[in-house]
Amino acid sequence: MKTLLLIIASFLPGFFLTSCCSSTDSVTAMSIRYYSGGGFSGMYEGWDVSIDGSVTWWQGFYGKRDTTAVVGKLSPESWRSLRKMVEENAITNLDLDERGNMTTTLEIIESETRVVLNWPGLHSDTESAPPAVRKFVQALVQEIQKLGH
Helix, strand or coil, rough: CCHEEEEEEHHHHHHHHHHHCCCCCCCCCCCEEEEEECCCCCCCCCCEEECCCCEEEEECCCCCCCCCCCEECCHHHHHHHHHHHHHCCCCHHHCEECCCCEEEEEEEEECEEEEEEECCCCCCCCCCCCCHHHHHHHHHHHHHHHCCC
């Protein structure tokens, strides 16, 4: 009987540790870049959302960031919800590469994989986003606006 109690007692800490942490985030770690630009000026403006949900606004010519500002950090719930939307809508499986005078780009980076989606229009005009990504883009912009930017 003592042996049985000893065995049970040795497994209890592991049981409690795994049960308290069983709600681990099963959503893939990712970062996001959402920006637009081009046109006459060649300027671009956008946001980067890092793996931890921190949001940085930036502006500059293509490939360059002349001005940057940390906007804030998405709540864990909001960030988890956005990442889940990417997975549920299979956004990383899309092939969108249509450009215009002004082009909006959505980049999703997961580990070593980078998916780049392009469409004509400005990032602020979420209605111009293709139907396959529109709800996600609207949710992303809404969350960034909640941070005051």
